[in-house]
Amino acid sequence: MLTPMDIHNKEFKRGFRGYSEEDVDTFMNNIAGDYEKVYREYCELKERCDSLQDKLSQYEKMEATMNSTLMLAQQTAENVKVSARKEADLILQEAESKKQKMLDETMRNLQQSQQEWEKIKARTEAYRAKCRALLTSQLRLIDDMALDGDKAAPQADTKAVAVKEAAPAVAVSPQAAKKAK
Known part of the structure; x- marks a missing residue:
């Protein structure tokens, strides 16, 4: 590129009829x-252009x-969302599983309680029936004793023994009911 100094220092050959020196x-x-002015502007613009x-x-x-x-942030956010969804699904599955186990256990306990209730109810009814039978037999014995009252004194002693023998049966019945459990 031609510099301003090149232009200043340029010398032309002299000819016979040349231009006015x-x-x-x-x-x-x-x-x-x-x-020189244009060249400076060019250099400044070139520096500015290089800087820009x-x-x-x-x-x-x-x-x-x-x-x-x-x-990367979008991928991370998406991964976090997917991970959170998976974790939420896992938590829901675990909760559902626990709920189902609790329901199953509650149903088993309820069935066991109902069975125990039925057993207790049956034992109670059996005990009541035994008590009724015993009381009924005791009432019959008392009625028989009242009717025979004066007729047979020796028979009263026999009946008194029968009453004494029946009384221990009442005491045994509650124990028998406990053993039946």
């Missing part, structure tokens, strides 16, 4: 001054970094 020198000085080009490169790198960071 003074006019050429004046014109060359004007050109050199203008060219460097900044542009930095911004492009930053943009690429931001884009990759944004993509």
Whole structure:
């Protein structure tokens, strides 16, 4: 590239009928001054352009970094969502499983309680029946004793023994009911 100094230092050969040396020198000085001015502007613009080009490169790198960071953040967010959904599903499944186990256990306990209730009810009814039978037999014995009262004194002693023998049966009946459990 031609510099302003090249223009200043340029010398032309002299010819016989050439241009006026003074006019050429004046014109060359004007050109050199203008060219120097343009050349300085060009250098400044070139430096500015290089500086802007460097900044542009930095911004492009930053943009690429931001884009990759944004993509990574989006992927991470998506992974977190998927992980959270899986964890929530797992928690729901565990809760459902626990609920089902609790329901099953509650049903078993209820059935056992109902069976025990039925057994107790049956034992109670059996005990009541035994008590009724015993009381009925005792009432018959008392009625028989009242009717026979004066007729047979020796028979009263026999009946009294029968009453004494029946009384221990009442005491045994509650124990028998406990053993039946």
